[in-house]
Amino acid sequence: xxxxxxxxxxxxxxxxxxxxxxxxxxxxxxxxxxxxxxxxxxxxxxxxxxxxxxxxxxxxxxxxxxxxxxxxxxxxxxxxxxxxxxxxxxxxxxxxxxxxxxxxxxxxxxxxxxxxxxxxxxxxxxxxxxxxxxxxxxxxxxxxxxxxxxxxxxxxxxxxxxxxxxxxxxxxxxxxxxxxxxxxxxxxxxxxxxxxxxxxxxxxxxxxxxxxxxxxxxxxxxxxxxx
Amino acid sequence: xxxxxxxxxxxxxxxxxxxxxxxxxxxxxxxxxxxxxxxxxxxxxxxxxxxxxxxxxxxxxxxxxxxxxxxxxxxxxxxxxxxxxxxxxxxxxxxxxxxxxxxxxxxxxxxxxxxxxxxxxxxxxxxxxxxxxxxxxxxxxxxxxxxxxxxxxxxxxxxxxxxxxxxxxxxxxxxxxxxxxxxxxxxxxxxxxxxxxxxxxxxxxxxxxxxxxxxxxxxxxxxxxxxxxxxxxxxxxxxxxxxxxxxxxxxxxxxxxxxxxxxxxxxxxxxxxxxxxxxxxxxxxxxxxxxxxxxxxxxxxxxxxxxxxxxxxxxxxxxxxxxxxxxxxxxxxxxxxxxxxxxxxxxxxxxxxxxxxxxxxxxxxxxxxxxxxxxxxxxxxxxxxxxxxxxxxxxxxxxxxxxxxxxxxxxxxxxxxxxxxxxxxxxxxxxxxxxxxxxxxxxxxxxxxxxxxxxxxxxxxxxxxxxxxxxxxxxxxxxxxxxxxxxxxxxxxxxxxxxxxxxxxxxxxxx
Numbered sequence: 001x002x003x004x005x006x007x008x009x010x011x012x013x014x015x016x017x018x019x020x021x022x023x024x025x026x027x028x029x030x031x032x033x034x035x036x037x038x039x040x041x042x043x044x045x046x047x048x049x050x051x052x053x054x055x056x057x058x059x060x061x062x063x064x065x066x067x068x069x070x071x072x073x074x075x076x077x078x079x080x081x082x083x084x085x086x087x088x089x090x091x092x093x094x095x096x097x098x099x100x101x102x103x104x105x106x107x108x109x110x111x112x113x114x115x116x117x118x119x120x121x122x123x124x125x126x127x128x129x130x131x132x133x134x135x136x137x138x139x140x141x142x143x144x145x146x147x148x149x150x151x152x153x154x155x156x157x158x159x160x161x162x163x164x165x166x167x168x169x170x171x172x173x174x175x176x177x178x179x180x181x182x183x184x185x186x187x188x189x190x191x192x193x194x195x196x197x198x199x200x201x202x203x204x205x206x207x208x209x210x211x212x213x214x215x216x217x218x219x220x221x222x223x224x225x226x227x
Numbered sequence: 228x229x230x231x232x233x234x235x236x237x238x239x240x241x242x243x244x245x246x247x248x249x250x251x252x253x254x255x256x257x258x259x260x261x262x263x264x265x266x267x268x269x270x271x272x273x274x275x276x277x278x279x280x281x282x283x284x285x286x287x288x289x290x291x292x293x294x295x296x297x298x299x300x301x302x303x304x305x306x307x308x309x310x311x312x313x314x315x316x317x318x319x320x321x322x323x324x325x326x327x328x329x330x331x332x333x334x335x336x337x338x339x340x341x342x343x344x345x346x347x348x349x350x351x352x353x354x355x356x357x358x359x360x361x362x363x364x365x366x367x368x369x370x371x372x373x374x375x376x377x378x379x380x381x382x383x384x385x386x387x388x389x390x391x392x393x394x395x396x397x398x399x400x401x402x403x404x405x406x407x408x409x410x411x412x413x414x415x416x417x418x419x420x421x422x423x424x425x426x427x428x429x430x431x432x433x434x435x436x437x438x439x440x441x442x443x444x445x446x447x448x449x450x451x452x453x454x455x456x457x458x459x460x461x462x463x464x465x466x467x468x469x470x471x472x473x474x475x476x477x478x479x480x481x482x483x484x485x486x487x488x489x490x491x492x493x494x495x496x497x498x499x500x501x502x503x504x505x506x507x508x509x510x511x512x513x514x515x516x517x518x519x520x521x522x523x524x525x526x527x528x529x530x531x532x533x534x535x536x537x538x539x540x541x542x543x544x545x546x547x548x549x550x551x552x553x554x555x556x557x558x559x560x561x562x563x564x565x566x567x568x569x570x571x572x573x574x575x576x577x578x579x580x581x582x583x584x585x586x587x588x589x590x591x592x593x594x595x596x597x598x599x600x601x602x603x604x605x606x607x608x609x610x611x612x613x614x615x616x617x618x619x620x621x622x623x624x625x626x627x628x629x630x631x632x633x634x635x636x637x638x639x640x641x642x643x644x645x646x647x648x649x650x651x652x653x654x655x656x657x658x659x660x661x662x663x664x665x666x667x668x669x670x671x672x673x674x675x676x677x678x679x680x681x682x683x684x685x686x687x688x689x690x691x692x693x694x695x696x697x698x699x700x701x702x703x704x705x706x707x708x709x710x711x712x713x714x715x716x717x718x719x720x721x722x723x724x725x726x727x728x729x730x731x732x733x734x735x736x737x738x
Contacts, residue, residue: 017670028674074673076666083662122664 003048007056010039014060015067017080019087026077036084040091050095054132057085057092061130068214075214079123082130089129104131104224105157110138110147112171117164120193120213124160127213131221133158144175148182156187158220161206163193172196173204180205188223190216233318235329236393238336239635243565243602246558251504252566255559258508259515263301268467268516270297272474275462275520282309282523299469301519310515312522315568317486317529319394320453322712323424327453328394328605330531330570335602337638339595339631340394341386341624342574342607343616344430347371348378348399351583351622353698365695367622369582374399376406376418376730378619382611383422384709384733385621385701389610389628391635395419396459396607397429398619403728410726412436413443416456417720418730420447422709427456428488434472434479441483443724446716457486459533459572462520463513465493474520481521481528488572488605489517490533495552497539503552507559510536518569531605533572534560546615549579549590557594558601565602573603576627581614583623583694591627595634625697625704629683636679709733 001009012018013036018025020035034042043053064081067073107128111118118140128135136154138147151159159179161172172191179187191201192210201209208223210216247255269289270276276297280286285300315332328338351367372378379399386395397415406414411432419427420443431437441454448455458480462473480487491513493499499509514532521528536556540547547553557573564571575598578590598606608616609631611624643651654668672678683700686692711717711732721727 017667024671026670028671074669076669076673079664079666080670083667119664122662123666126662126664 001042003043003046006039006043006046007048007052009034010036010043010053011056011060011063013039014057014081014084014088015063017077017084019080019084026080036088037091040088044091044095050092053092054096057088058132061085061132078130079126082126084130085132086126086129089132093134104133106134106136106154107158107160107220108136108138108147108150108154108156109160109162110142110150111140111162112168112175113141113143114171115163115165115168116140117193118162120164121160121162123213124162124192124210124216127217128220131217133220144171144178147175148178148184151179151182151184151187158188158190160190160192160210160216162191163196166195169193169195169200172206176205190219192216233327233329234325235318236321236326236338238328238338238393238604239599239638240334240336240640241600241602241638242640243335243561244558244600245562246555246601247562252562255504255508255511255563256566258504259512260301260303260306262467262508262512263306263516264303265300266467267298267300268469268513270299270469270474271471272469273297273471274478275469275471275474278478278520278523282519299516301516306515306519309519309522310567310569312526313518313530313567313569314527315570317531317570318453319426319428319457319486320448320451320455321394321424321426322420322447322455324451326393326425328426330604332565332568332570332604334604335565336604337599337602337606338393338604339576339599339606339609340392340396340426340428341382341398341610342396343398343577343612343619344374344400345398345612345617345619346374346400346402347614347618348374348382349582349613349618349620349623351620351698351701353695364690367583367694367698369620371618373402374619375403376401376414376728379415379418380422380730380733381705382619382621382624383419384707385624385704386610387423387425387710388704388707389624391628391631392425392610394426394428394605395423397427398611405728408432409436410728412440413724413726414728414730416440417443417724417727420444420455421712421717421730422733424710428459429456430459430461431476431480434476437479437483439724439726441485443720446720446723447712454485457488459488459490460517461490461492461533461535462517463491463493465491465498465513466509467513469516469520477517477520478524481525481530484525484528486529486531487521488531488533489514489521490535490572491517492535492537494544494546495536495538495556496541497544499536501538501552503555503559506536506552506556507563510534510556510560511563515567530569531572532560532564532567532569534564535572535574536560547579548577548594548615549586551593554594554597557598557603561598561601561603570605571603572605572607573598573601574608575599575606576609576631577612577616579615581618583613583620583626587613587623588626588630592630592634595631596637599634599638621705622694622698622701625701626684626693629697632680633682642677706735708735
């Protein structure tokens with residue numbers, strides 16, 4: 001297969017949400033054929049520049065975004081494509097020259113202390129990885145001090161805080177307060193979860209409120225455009 | 228095309244809810260047999276009385292002044308044998324063969340369609356309303372007009388486009404000046420068949436029109452085995468009487484072997500007992516007497532068990548469609564029809580509300596769910612009716628289409644097997660060990676049509692926009708050009724069918 005054909009096949013696999021050869025893809029017919037993971041390995045084996053492969057990821061996800069906007073794709077389809085990119089990035093990331101990653105930035109995310117819910121958070125992670133962000137997931141029930149410590153270590157551009165319970169919303173306020181007290185004033189703080197709102201985000205000093213995963217992507221891309 | 232090779236319109240298959248226990252069914256059956264054998268049916272039709280007599284019933288002539296009537300007594304064994312002659316499957320053809328319906332008494336497979344012959348056509352239009360503080364909203368305003376050929380054509384065209392409507396019972400009583408008892412039947416059936424490719428059903432005003440209507444239906448249906456239309460006849464005047472002219476229609480139609488609903492519509496509390504066992508014992512007896520007439524006149528004639536029981540309002544004794552008993556009666560009649568192995572015609576989606584709104588939604592929703600869950604094969608009244616059966620609202624029909632879509636999804640049977648369970652276990656194990664999100668599995672189920680869509684008129688805003696969205700949808704449907712007939716067929720019909728007025732296929736355009 002020529003290099004161009006490999007990249008086209010890779011793009012197609014991502015658009016079809018075809019993770020690997022065990023996966024059946026969007027239309028249920030792709031099991032047994034090379035998926036995103038195999039095609040990334042092939043591309044690297046053929047000597048294709050990792051930066052070019054990264055560009056292919058972006059082109060594929062743009063196409064997926066268009067399909068989602070038109071109503072052809074539903075969120076699960078988009079997630080499947082994002083998962084392909086997220087998994088493939090684990091292979092690609094070490095091959096990229098230092099500092100030449102996607103350039104979109106680092107995102108640290110956690111479900112705050114007292115809350116064990118992580119489905120929304122995990123969907124956001126998949127979408128962020130699919131969009132080319134480097135994501136550090138601290139998991140669930142994370143104390144404010146641990147989040148602040150992780151910011152020091154990981155140096156993220158963005159922090160995402162998730163809570164599903166009204167009782168744990170209050171904890172978000174503490175986390176935001178501690179992040180700012182620790183001097184991380186440039187880190188953009190995103191909050192999300194069923195009980196949260198724009199008003200609540202403003203009240204506790206968070207930068208963004210996200211209704212859902214798509215809203216998160218739109219808002220974070222908005223900060224990219226503005227910068 | 229033979230029936231074996233035929234592809235039918237997909238019904239909703241349900242697992243029937245049995246409101247009557249088996250012993251209650253037997254008890255009601257015995258009660259109906261007792262009514263028919265001991266009290267009998269008072270019949271005003273002489274030919275019908277003769278047919279009953281020839282069939283083996285005991286017939287007594289009764290004189291009330293100069294008026295002659297006949298009391299028909301049924302021997303239980305004879306009646307049971309006669310009912311077994313009625314086919315358990317009835318095929319209802321359609322202009323588009325893909326819309327052909329198979330009603331199978333042995334299968335609780337449900338179709339929903341329109342019904343009634345409404346006198347009022349309720350048009351709707353969105354208007355802006357404003358309140359203090361700069362608040363504005365859109366809301367429909369309504370205009371009533373008498374039923375007309377134009378309204379019938381418009382509603383047939385609309386029904387053709389509503390994906391949840393399986394059949395079209397003429398839903399507008401055409402009151403144009405040029406309509407006479409002699410020409411009404413051909414014009415009703417022509418207007419309907421011209422504008423919808425779905426099965427068309429209607430009553431017969433004049434039995435003399437039967438051959439002409441059938442001839443026209445053959446021209447329109449082409450070389451199909453099944454006519455694209457069928458009939459409804461209500462020969463019963465409750466309690467336990469049979470009307471002369473309607474009994475003539477039963478006889479004439481059954482002899483042509485054209486499918487026919489034989490119905491009765493007693494009102495619990497005025498023309499039948501209000502309690503369910505009394506209502507169902509009576510309506511069952513009345514319908515069976517009508518079906519027996521068809522089978523005596525023409526053994527094997529395709530008939531449908533036409534149950535339209537309704538409850539009386541307790542303040543006026545008018546029909547009360549919004550009462551839960553309306554649903555109870557219908558569910559129980561579906562069981563009785565199944566007991567006799569005859570497909571069931573039932574009612575749902577009709578209520579007492581006079582305008583679209585919350586009341587209409589509540590009344591309709593529960594009957595859609597209840598009656599279909601009983602496994603009635605052919606549910607009429609389901610789209611657009613308001614004010615009981617007196618008004619047809621195109622806007623309401625669009626709303627009802629969205630509701631029935633959800634109802635069909637709610638009632639669909641759980642169709643998985645051992646393999647499906649194994650696949651689910653694998654999915655759970657894989658996902659639990661991996662991403663923890665099952666979103667990927669959704670796609671496979673979507674492909675299998677096992678994931679329902681949400682309500683068609685969801686609003687993303689903090690304002691209910693259902694009426695606004697439904698009205699826009701209605702306007703777009705009416706702007707579409709209709710699926711008229713080929714020019715050669717129209718010409719043939721116009722040349723050979725007497726009494727037809729100038730009726731054009733739906734042209735669409737701005738509304």
